[in-house]
Amino acid sequence: MLLLYGDHHDHDESPPRDGGTGSWSKSRDFANDPQRAAAVAEASRADRERYLTSGLLPVDCRFCHVTVTVRRLGPGHTAVQWNTQAVQRCAYFSEIRESGGDTARARACPKLSDSIEHAAAEGYLDHPDDD
Template sequence: MLALHGAHGEDEAHDSAGSGRPNGQWSKAPAFEHNPEQAALLHEATERDKQRYLTSGLQEVDCRFCHGSVMVKKLSRNHTAVQWNTAAAGRCAFFAQMREEGTNTARVRGCPRLSDSIAHAVAEGCLDQICTAPPPGDG
């Protein structure tokens, strides 16, 4: 058995009072409690990064059957990321049928009619076959 020893043993209290923060909590990054302008700028930049990460390369596709709109990104020929929203999930006839049958739609691979609509959008040139947007990374 391997025993690891570090600066804190199990019997020592993990006190964060020495963190230098007014609330005594430790943080990896500064919170700028004493500089609200800097804190607001940090929050704004973080929100922009989050939105870029969540939406980079997504394109809107309408289902040709139920007319629900979802956001789609083709990552490769065989890999498609679909971001459903509440309205589209509620409008999807395939998912409605699954719910009526008592199937949990979270366990269903996807709607075959939407898959056909995505393939049609690629064939028509409305959706990139492979996403050309730069990765959201640190840029």
């Protein structure tokens, strides 16, 4: 599960594409060469994967003691990757489950948000290669 935070909107948002090259449709150029097309599609997928997972840093929920991976997308935008174990062990999500709620609709563990904010404030989430 991937949760995205933003300061000035209320809805989920997709992470930005890399540089806006808009080159995902290039595989069309290789219509006569299925193998090449497949290779290009695979490379695009790998690129996207790398983009989405690069810079992921583990942050511990200091309340539930679960670890999620966090990537800072920009000022006020943080992507949080919850693994299954974290979702199961997080006390906040457990509470929602026990009261019959839907964890998929839950924003995030507020305690973890605190931990992430703290990590961000300490510069832990800043990457030297980012601008």
